[in-house]
Amino acid sequence: MEDEIVLLDFWPSLFGARVRIALAEKGIKYDSKEEDLRSKSPLLLQMNPIYKQIPVLIHNGKPICDSLIVVQYIEDVWNDRNPLLPSAPYHRAQARFWADYVEKKIFELWSKVWTSKREEQEVAEKEFIEALKLLEDQLGDKTYFGGDNLGFVDIALVPYYGWFKAYETFGNLNIESECPKFNAWVKRCLQKESVSKSLPNQHKIYEFSVELRKKLGIESVGI
């Protein structure tokens, strides 16, 4: 019997992008259902009653929620190809730790940068860059956080890039000059089809950001 795999998604979502990348890395065929988050479908509300959020992976009728939990699920089920996590428990724990750091710390600091008022922007941007530098240290000389291949931490982090880049016109951030190692890592990730095909068009994210900032009433320092 063939597997039925559906992904409830929303094109700009970086969380959705994580799942897209994982599915692509494993070469898994699936149906994508685009959600309108202003008018959530009955299916979404049924499949994720607790958070009512995307992404939701529905595997043979059974829902899995929360992007990093979905990625781990994909890894556990399709464990015969392209491992996304290392095999040794200690290295797995480290990968989980850094993915958790992205999930909590990067999310927190990035939210501050994105919503900060003019006066707070500089401090927020500084803290954010420090966090990126910590991740750069973690990457070291490796090609990816996962080593020679894309891994759990790469998947957790790379979808943020489009948003970082889009923000550069609103604030005083220049990721390329401040975090060249991070920038180089992003470029390597983008060379992988699983990543480039899963991330939304850069200009579309920029336009979406502009709209969102207007809606939320956030002023921008930029030009």
Next chain:
Amino acid sequence: MATNKEELSLLGVIGSPFVCRVQIALKLKGIEYKFLQENMANKSELLLKYNPVHKKIPVFVHNEKPIAESLIIIEYIDETWNQNPILPSHPYQKALARFWSKFIDDKVVGAAWKAFMTVDEKEREKNTEEVLEALQFLENEIKDKFFGGEEIGLVDIAAVFIAFWVPIFQEIGGLRLFPSDKFPKLYEWSQELINHPVVKEVLPPRDPVFAFFKARYESLVASK
């Protein structure tokens, strides 16, 4: 596999629910380790060396290699020592266990703490509502003796905060966070959990924990 030559230590504080989680996991597996009591007001060199990123406890150290974050530590322990498994083996059940454990951290722990450690009525109400909403989901979810089935699993271990610490906050703050009439199944589960032979041995004595949080609460009230 663990041998006598393994060097295992746990940096923590007695009375921390997160440290308790790890201790339950270790006890379940019958793993011996050294407990290194930390003073969070004066963090040790060792803690700063082993968890430079967050500088928090618990930190589990296995042959000089540190692991931080309670749920990540538990998965590590489960993957390293196979006896008495804590996570389910089936990928879907595993995903559910991870989901509910994270839910407890995201939706219960933060709100319960904020409901307790505040003198602002609105904050208290808002956070109490959040806790009650979250507990209702858990009430609907519990189907067996434990979340893990007949034996305790990851979710039960994560939820020890609800069984032991939330009632303490409730009592000190005069809150209605975990009313047994509203959550009968969850209440029954909590009694099974705190009386579970392994959990019972690991839980800290209630009086000192109660006194500690009471002192913190009273100093908050006094400062307003």
